[in-house]
Amino acid sequence: MIRVLLVDDHPVVRAGLKAMLEDPSEDPGTVPDIQVVAQAADGGAALDELRRRQTLGDPVDLVLMDLQMGAGMDGVSATRAIRGGDAGVQPVPVLVLTTYDSDSDILSALEAGASGYMLKDAESQRIRAAVRSAAAGETALAPEVAARLVGRLQNPVPQLSAREVEILELLATGLSNTALARRLFISVATVKTHLVHIYAKLGVDNRTAAITAAVQKKIIRVPDA
Known part of the structure; x- marks a missing residue:
């Protein structure tokens, strides 16, 4: 079972994502293998929850992270802290799930250590597959994101640093x-x-x-x- 910490500042979005992640009905032949065991409304709360669970010996396998969360700690900062083992947090994979697809957002998240980058309008089956891949230590990128990164590499026009x-x-x-x-x-x-x-x-x-x-x-x- 993949144990997930879901981080998003909208309770309704969190509820919808939890229901979608835990519903294997669209994955024929797949047994339920994803469980949202904790939720947080911003990056700071996510770090607190990770510390609490690790202290109790009940860690999560993956953090599903939004990028922008109101006045709270943003997803990039939280990802950097989680992946860097800051503030007593043991590193776990972080999969970004957001509506933003700009180069700056994508590069910032990946440079912070995110294992993948998915968009919220992706098909539910694709998001669940990304969760499984990221939890297994693989890279999980939305097709649009992968195309943008490849385009940056292939485009002969000078890229911004x-x-x-x-x-x-x-x-x-x-x-x-x-x-x-x-x-x-x-x-x-x-x-x-x-x-x-x-x-x-x-x-x-x-x-x-x-x-x-x-x-x-x-x-x-x-x-x-």
Whole structure:
């Protein structure tokens, strides 16, 4: 039995996901093998629940993690803590299940150590299969996500670095060059150098056009979307 900790800030969504995960009716010939044994509304609560269960000797096999959860700890931060063994948490596989499919979200989650990345509009059978794969130590990617990653590798157009994507995300929040420099602990001159490279790679000449192009190409998503 695969024991799952389900992390999402919407109780109705958690209830629907629990019912779907524990229902094998759409998997002919498959016995029930997934059980949601715990739930949490944000990343911080998930870490608390993992610590509690590990202390009791009742750990989970997989964390099914949303990315954005209101004012609570986000999914990427929680994934990084879980996979890094931070704060007394023993590492377990984390499968991201979200509505977001921008490059920045995908790369951030995978760099944080997520074993897979699935979208909430996927067929239930595919999500259950991803849970099984991730719990077994395999990589589980939605076809759309895999295609985007392959496209990044095959596309000869210069790709934005992780730092450049981070700067774009902050630009989209309206930060000035000075504020960006302070946030990232770099000089204003370094920020300007990054912007020059970003503009060149996106084929634009100003920050508004850069943000627009990045959103259209799904490099970043619209802030607060």
